Amino acid sequence: MTRAVFTVHPTPIGDALIVLTDDGLVALSLLDAPSAAALTDIALALRTSPAHDPASAASVTAELDAYFAGRSRAFAVPIDWRLTAPGFARDALQAVCEIPYGEVASYGEVAAAVGSPRAHRAVGSACARTPISIVVPAHRVVRSDGSIGEYGGHPERKRFLLDLEAGIRPARV
Secondary structure (H helix, E strand, C coil): CCCEEEEEECCCCCCEEEEEECCEEEEEEECCCCHHHHHHHHHHHHCCCCEECHHHHHHHHHHHHHHHCCCCCCCCCCECHHHCCCCHHHHHHHHHCCCCCCCCEEHHHHHHHCCCCCCHHHHHHHHHHCCECCCCCHHHEECCCCCCCCCCCCHHHHHHHHHHHCCCCCCCC
16 A cells, blocks of 8 residues: 655745655645645545655655755655656656756657657646646746746746746746
8 A cells, every 4th residue: 555645835836735655756736725625636546545744745845945945956856656647648747857947848849859749739738737746847848939838727837937947036926
């Protein structure tokens, strides 16, 4: 049986629900509502109820704080990919993790990187559905015309993250 723990941690762009298993970070979601609904969905997918344990998530929250303070450009926390469907979506998200801090790639470029150059819409779907935001930097993927897109219905969050990584002091969301 999978052991899972969670915490909710404030960030400049909203509270983040952080869920860890013994294998690593399985979910990091920016909350639009109370965490209970998101946590229920994750518990169903994991087939276990994560225990509230902020101490077990301290290394991840410290990494998030360092990232938002501009002191860190990478995350060391291992990723548990089990909530991402195996195949193209997972391959695309793993390719997204290769986009360097402060840079962007188009959905088409990510699709090409995983061997399916015409699958830009599938890359967009994978980015929109990733259970792990920020650490899996879907915010670094933009449209082919350079526009940023919706980012889960919150383009202001994406703009904040891109500005942060560009060294522009972003306005608080």
